[in-house]
Amino acid sequence: MNKKKLFDYKKNQPWAENTQIVMQLGLTMAGCVGFCFYVGFQIDKWLGIKGIFVTIFTFLGVIGGGVVVYRQIMETFEDKDNQNGTN
Numbered sequence: 001m002n003k004k005k006l007f008d009y010k011k012n013q014p015w016a017e018n019t020q021i022v023m024q025l026g027l028t029m030a031g032c033v034g035f036c037f038y039v040g041f042q043i044d045k046w047l048g049i050k051g052i053f054v055t056i057f058t059f060l061g062v063i064g065g066g067v068v069v070y071r072q073i074m075e076t077f078e079d080k081d082n083q084n085g086t087n
Contacts, residue, residue, distance in 0.1 A: 025069050028068055029066070029069055030065075032064050032068060033062055034061075036058055040053040
């Protein structure tokens with residue numbers, strides 16, 4: 001009963017880790033933009049204004065998401081440098 005694995009993680013480890021990082025970055029960016037859009041939409045709805053706060057908060061979400069994604073990328077490179085033994 002030799003069962004074939006669907007995905008051999010040890011064989012595909014670098015590829016799987018890079019895919020995981022890309023998916024995490026995309027979801028982080030989408031989450032930041034989506035959350036800020038929702039907050040802006042609710043403020044516009046509460047104040048009876050059309051689109052001002054949605055625009056402002058969506059812009060802030062893009063900037064904030066970009067900062068968070070940049071930090072995650074830098075942290076990933078630092079982790080890989082530390083694993084390779086360089087500082």
